[in-house]
Amino acid sequence: MQNRFDVIIVGARCAGAPLATLLARQGVRVAVVEQATFPRETLSSHIFEADALAFLDRLGVTERLRATGAPFVDRTDIRIEDFEIAMPWPRAPGDTGGMMSVRRHVLDPILADAAVDAGAEVRMASTVVGLSEEHGRVSGVRVSCANGECELRARLVVGADGRRSTVAALNRARKYNVVANQRALYWGYFEGADPGEQPSFLSHRWADRFVLAIPTDAGLYQALVWPEMSELARFDRDHEAVFADQIQSCEPLARAIAGARRVGKLYGAVRWSGYFREASGPGWVLAGDAGHFKDPAPGRGIGDAFRQVDALAPAIVAGLGGSDANLDEALVRWGHWRDRDFAEHYWLANDLGQSGTVPAVLSEIVRRLNEQGKAGSFLDLLNHRVKPSRLLTPARLLGATARLVARERGQRRAILGEVAALASQDARRRWLNRRPAYAAAELSPANGEPTETHVAVAPERAHQR
Ligand SMILES: Cc1cc2nc3c(=O)[nH]c(=O)nc-3n(C[C@H](O)[C@H](O)[C@H](O)COP(=O)(O)OP(=O)(O)OC[C@H]3O[C@@H](n4cnc5c(N)ncnc54)[C@H](O)[C@@H]3O)c2cc1C
Known part of the structure; x- marks a missing residue:
């Protein structure tokens, strides 16, 4: 050699x-x-989008992906607080599919x-x-x-x-611009699920809940929940029961797995940055x-x-x-x-991984994009084909704020406070993009503790470094 x-x-x-x-x-x-x-x-979930599928096609592995049994997922069912929409996943010319989970x-x-x-x-x-x-x-x-x-x-x-x-x-x-997670992530697999006629990616975020689901390889159905950190003590006591409880609270997911069996261990990551x-x-x-x-x-x-x-x-x-x-x-x-x-x-x-509810003004922007037939451009954020600043423009932010204030007069103060907090957060982030906040260098490699796990774990604690 x-x-x-x-x-x-x-x-x-x-x-x-x-x-x-x-x-x-x-x-x-x-x-x-x-x-x-x-x-x-x-220790990683495994959902990827249209741009990744296009790259894998150029790599020449599309047929091998197909052979895993994982379907190309071309539809999505999204919920953001009280706004719900089911639509095709946006694709660009030449794309092989919308999403996949392997x-x-x-x-x-x-x-x-x-x-x-x-x-x-x-x-x-x-x-x-x-x-x-x-x-x-x-x-x-x-x-x-x-x-x-x-x-x-x-x-x-x-x-x-x-x-x-x-x-x-x-x-x-x-490292620079380090940010700690605000939600943990647990995921597991179901055999015999019925996700509907067309494979669909489900993403529901409401109140303190955040739940995802997608068909994956080998005929399995993957479900993911993102509990807030305040819920971890409950998860620690009985992670299977709390996982099931969170899944059942998402109605379309509960329907999809009604006749299914949970297989394998539950995976989880609690801390990362x-x-x-x-x-x-x-x-x-x-x-x-x-x-x-x-x-x-x-x-x-x-x-x-x-x-x-x-x-x-x-x-x-x-x-x-x-x-x-x-x-x-x-x-x-x-x-x-x-x-x-x-x-x-x-x-x-x-922002997507933050605890708490989605800021009302952001839900309002997505709602309006949908009314204008442009909801695909919101999803294109996740294909890394649209930059957030092109979508969340000051004009859209102002328009959404005005509509919200007119509709919910009693909430005027809270809405304006939320918008002010978003604007100040955005200004700080722009500053950090130009002048990063550095963390101290890590002095020793952690060969004994990489992201590997020998077997599925229940639940794995991914420690922050
Ligand atoms: C909880 C969690 C959920 C996630 N879910 C998703 C998801 O749904 N979709 C998504 O797109 N991304 C997801 N990610 C992110 C995704 O896992 C990573 O971005 C992706 O794995 C990055 O790949 P990588 O090749 O850079 O690193 P890794 O996948 O970490 O691979 C690094 C490799 O380097 C090897 N290695 C390390 N040290 C040495 C050494 N000293 N000598 C030799 N080899 C070494 C390791 O064995 C390993 O195989 C998730 C991450 C986490 C933590």
């Missing part, structure tokens, strides 16, 4: 494997180093196989434990595997190694969750990992064609693009 490559990628899931595929197809010599052996679970121990091996097929060398059961440096640049990785320790060398090391990234920690990459991390340095770059993680409420992590590496691959190929300085500059430019491209969606993800 050779030990010298153009690029070494640490991590073989949603960011690492597709990046390896794209690079290997361009003739780049790529090694992927992954500590797990696949198929293996990871469990990660099924999806990730498909991605890793594509990398092997493209010519990347994928080494499983191999853990990166250190970095090599030469002339002030990262020049390779030290890898621990069953045969002992070895060194692999390359011009570039990519940390696609998830939220607890070893590559980030060893390079002292700082969203962040950006410094994206690159001499000889290294971070991709996927290693560099940026957002609240999973919009179900965007998988699609965002694809989006990141889709832009990173050409930057790497161009950079490798020049000097080390050229390569570093290309990665810095990519990092700036990443921050610009994801900033607004990052804050949106925080």
Whole structure:
């Protein structure tokens, strides 16, 4: 086995494997180093949208996705407080489908196989434990595997190694604009559910409740609940019963699973934080969750990992064609693009995962968009095809405020207070986009505690770092 490559990628899931595929197809010599052996679970739900499906189609894995039994989901049933709508999921020309849900121990091996097929060398059961440096640049990785320790060398090391990234920690990459979650997430699977004639994605948020459901692979039906933190003590006492209670409170979901059986364990994540991390340095770059993680409420992590590496691959190929300085500059430019491209969606993800009710003025904007036949553009936020600022414009905010105040005169003060709070939050976020608030660098990699789980857990506690 050779030990010298153009690029070494640490991590073989949603960011690492597709990046390896794209690079290997361009003739780049790529090694992927992954500590797990696949198929293996990871603590993540697995809903992704039209843009991700289009990317996977370009990767050439659509037929393999189809073979998992997961349907392309082209309809959605949305509830935001007292506003409900059922409609097609928006698609762009050439899209293969609206949404899909494929469990990660099924999806990730498909991605890793594509990398092997493209010519990347994928080494499983191999853990990166250190970095090599030469002339002030990262020049390779030290890898621990069953045969002992070895060194692999390359011009570039990519940390696609998830939220607890070893590559980030060893390079002292700082996080910024860190935000803690306000709801937990539990999900489970049903056999024999009846989700209706056409596969549909259900997303209902009302009062303190937030519930999602979607058909997934192998004929299973996935249901997710997002309890507020104040509910966790109740979940701890009997998570199965409280999970069932929350699901039953969503009428269409209760109907879909009326004759179904809950199978497997309940998965759960209780604590996480969203962040950006410094994206690159001499000889290294971070991709996927290693560099940026957002609240999973919009179900965007998988699609965002694809989006990141889709832009990173050409930057790497161009950079490798020049000097080390050229390569570093290309990665810095990519990092700036990443921050610009994801900033607004990052804050949106925080909003979607917030506790409490949806601000009345935001429900009103969606209601009006629907009256104007533009509800699809709201859903296109989740396809990462419309920026929140293009949809939630000052004019729409003012119009919605005026309508609400006229309709609910007694609530005038509360409505104006809510709008003022949103405006001030928006101003602060814009400031942070330009002048990030840095957290202290993490000084030690957490190889013993990655996002992996050996088996389904009930419930897993995902600890914040
Ligand atoms: C509770 C929860 C629910 C989520 N739900 C969704 C959802 O429904 N839809 C969605 O799109 N996204 C969801 N996400 C986000 C999604 O899981 C991530 O965005 C996505 O997994 C990012 O992929 P990645 O390849 O960057 O990282 P990961 O999937 O974390 O992969 C990193 C890989 O690196 C490997 N690795 C780590 N350290 C080393 C090392 N030292 N040496 C070798 N290998 C190493 C790990 O073994 C792992 O395989 C959710 C996340 C959470 C926490």
